Amino acid sequence: MTEVDITLTVNGATRTGSPEARKTLADFLRDDLSLTGTHLGCEHGVCGACTVIVDGRAVRSCLMLAVQAAGSEVTTIEGLGPDGEMGPLQQAMWDSHSFQCGFCTPGMVVQAAAFLSDHPDADEQQIREALSGNICRCTGYQSIIDGVLLAAERSREGSARETA
Amino acid sequence: MKLPPVDYEAPRTASEAVDLLAEHQDEASVLAGGQSLIPLLALRLAQPALLIDINGVRELSGVSVTDGWVAIGAMTREYVAEESGTIADAVPLLAAALPLIGHEAIRSRGTVGGSLAHADPAAELPAVARALDAEFVVRGPSGERVVPAAEWFEGYLTTSRQPDELLTEVRFPAAGPGTGVSFQEVARRHGDFAMVGLATSVTLSDGAISDARLAFAGVSDVPARATGAEELLAGRRPSAELFDQAARRAASDIDPPSDLHGSADYRKKVAAALVRRGLREAVDNAQERQ
Numbered sequence: 293m294t295e296v297d298i299t300l301t302v303n304g305a306t307r308t309g310s311p312e313a314r315k316t317l318a319d320f321l322r323d324d325l326s327l328t329g330t331h332l333g334c335e336h337g338v339c340g341a342c343t344v345i346v347d348g349r350a351v352r353s354c355l356m357l358a359v360q361a362a363g364s365e366v367t368t369i370e371g372l373g374p375d376g377e378m379g380p381l382q383q384a385m386w387d388s389h390s391f392q393c394g395f396c397t398p399g400m401v402v403q404a405a406a407f408l409s410d411h412p413d414a415d416e417q418q419i420r421e422a423l424s425g426n427i428c429r430c431t432g433y434q435s436i437i438d439g440v441l442l443a444a445e446r447s448r449e450g451s452a453r454e455t456a
Numbered sequence: 457m458k459l460p461p462v463d464y465e466a467p468r469t470a471s472e473a474v475d476l477l478a479e480h481q482d483e484a485s486v487l488a489g490g491q492s493l494i495p496l497l498a499l500r501l502a503q504p505a506l507l508i509d510i511n512g513v514r515e516l517s518g519v520s521v522t523d524g525w526v527a528i529g530a531m532t533r534e535y536v537a538e539e540s541g542t543i544a545d546a547v548p549l550l551a552a553a554l555p556l557i558g559h560e561a562i563r564s565r566g567t568v569g570g571s572l573a574h575a576d577p578a579a580e581l582p583a584v585a586r587a588l589d590a591e592f593v594v595r596g597p598s599g600e601r602v603v604p605a606a607e608w609f610e611g612y613l614t615t616s617r618q619p620d621e622l623l624t625e626v627r628f629p630a631a632g633p634g635t636g637v638s639f640q641e642v643a644r645r646h647g648d649f650a651m652v653g654l655a656t657s658v659t660l661s662d663g664a665i666s667d668a669r670l671a672f673a674g675v676s677d678v679p680a681r682a683t684g685a686e687e688l689l690a691g692r693r694p695s696a697e698l699f700d701q702a703a704r705r706a707a708s709d710i711d712p713p714s715d716l717h718g719s720a721d722y723r724k725k726v727a728a729a730l731v732r733r734g735l736r737e738a739v740d741n742a743q744e745r746q
Contacts, residue, residue: 294464313464313507316494335457336495340561349535349564355494356565357487359464360511403561424646425559 298362302327303371311358318342320358321368329369329398333427340426341399343406344368350406369398372405381405384446385439392430400426404440412451414444459497463506470515470595474622476508478597482619484508488531488570491562516569516624519543525591525627530569535560537568546630548741549588549637549657553580556639559647572608573623575615578649578674580639582609586679587655587671590628596621609678634666635659636742640730641673644717650674651718652726656734658689660742665689670702670731675712675723682706685731694739703731 294313299306302325309324318335321327321344330353333339337355344353345367373379378386381404391397400423407422408414414422419440428436467473477484485504487493488511496502510516516531519540526546528537537543538554557563557571557580571581572592584590585605592603594617608615617623631637637657641650653673659666668689670682685706692698712723 294462296464312461314459314462314497316459319458336498337491337562338495340559343561346564350561351564352491352561354498355490355562357464357490357494357509359466360490360509407560421646422560425561 296359296362298359300361300363301365303367309358313357313359315358316354317344317346317356317358317361317366318353320361321353321366324358327368327370331395331398333395333399338427339396339399340403341396343399343402343426345402345406348406350403367402369402372401379405380446381408381440381443384443385436388435388439388442390432390436390439392428392432396426396428396430400428400436404443408440408444408447412444412447414440416441419444457498457500459494460500460503462497462504464509465506466509466512468512468514470510470513470622470624473508473510473513474595474597474620476506477622478620480506480508484619486510486573486622488573489533489566490570491558491566492570492574492576510622521546521630524630526630527593527625527627528568529625530567530573530623532568534563534566534568534571538563547588547628548631549639549655550581550584550628552637552639553584553655556580556641556647556650556653562647569623569626572626573615573617575609575613575678576649577609577612577676577678577680578653580641580650580653580655580673582679583653583655583671583673584639585626585628586681587657587669588628590626592617592623593625593627594618594621595624600624612677631657631745632659634661634742634746636738636740636745638734638737638741640734640737642726642730652712652723652730654727654730654734656731656738658694658735658738658742660694660739660746664691664693665739666691668702668735670706670734672706672710672727675710675727680710682709682731684709689735694735696736699732699735702735703728706731 331341333341342353484506487509544551641653657669685702707724707728714720
């Protein structure tokens with residue numbers, strides 16, 4: 293078995309490890325770094341629960357080896373809000389009662405955060421498409437979309453106030 | 457499931473990767489974006505002794521134009537291709553298909569060469585490559601060879617790449633004036649593999665169709681050209697009636713599979729509808745580009 297020494301940045305902090313080559317980034321985050329906010333649903337790239345941000349792009353951490361993240365900047369659900377507080381997207385989703393059992397939550401929030409940072413003016417259809425790769429088994433999709441729409445709306449109002 | 461134990465090499469150059477392939481042959485799998493290979497490992501459908509990770513091989517990424525061809529490095533990620541102005545201008549059919557691949561998070565990692573080497577017959581890029589007669593550049597221990605798309609796809613997840621060869625580049629012909637395109641697909645959800653997909657490219661000259669290319673995804677073990685319908689269209693003036701004839705011909709020429717996503721009969725009906733839609737959109741697009 294091949295173990296590989298890696299150094300990467302996770303939620304702003306430098307982390308090191310020696311994962312086996314076959315270990316996915318998801319398992320490395322959860323088992324080696326104790327960042328269990330990233331959930332594993334299907335473990336073969338279908339459900340989206342393990343979505344994290346790598347170098348600014350949403351990726352499925354079960355479809356990427358930990359060794360491949362060497363030198364990268366990774367943001368997980370734990371890194372989205374400041375110091376254990378909720379970020380604006382999380383607050384908007386909280387206010388919209390977006391989640392039921394919570395299993396799909398980290399993947400949904402991380403995917404939505406990555407999408408909104410590139411598409412702050414997204415409409416409902418674009419948000420639905422962006423989240424189409426994330427499965428919620430409670431099937432509470434409507435309230436999830438509502439939460440992301442609310443976050444987009446608040447961010448637009450906020451930037452309108454700043455420029456006014 | 458967790459991935460099976462596997463050895464791992466991360467070469468920095470294409471020749472190092474080819475040396476590793478020559479040494480390990482079909483005991484090794486080439487890891488590009490991993491969006492198909494890692495699920496195959498997790499499900500034990502593939503159990504290579506060695507992964508040759510080419511993500512660090514810089515020379516395999518990039519988009520360039522030479523002599524009317526657009527060359528795309530095999531490791532070029534799908535989102536990079538999707539954002540490429542060169543591809544949008546010169547290979548509009550590819551540009552139309554790219555956003556339909558999987559989901560955003562899949563295209564963050566997935567690569568153009570990886571999808572074409574994986575050769576899933578229901579995937580978008582194989583149909584585009586087949587429609588446009590793309591060329592596949594592979595490198596082995598004895599040098600490079602170029603394989604036309606018609607000879608690349610040999611069967612379900614099977615290409616004519618030899619175990620000691622690495623796909624390094626795929627070349628697509630640049631679309632000329634008067635060429636219009638359309639990529640159509642029907643899937644249960646956005647991002648799912650299509651039940652049927654269709655890549656269409658039509659060239660108009662003096663108001664008549666001088667070249668029509670139709671390639672289906674999801675109707676056979678390889679991406680399939682609708683040659684009967686293409687011949688029927690050649691030299692004719694576009695009309696709703698002509699598109700209808702082509703749709704009937706294309707649907708009667710295919711023998712799609714039945715599975716839990718749809719019956720063979722349903723797929724034939726979808727195929728006919730996609731031919732009508734594809735031709736309408738491609739001809740409109742061609743008239744705009746004249």
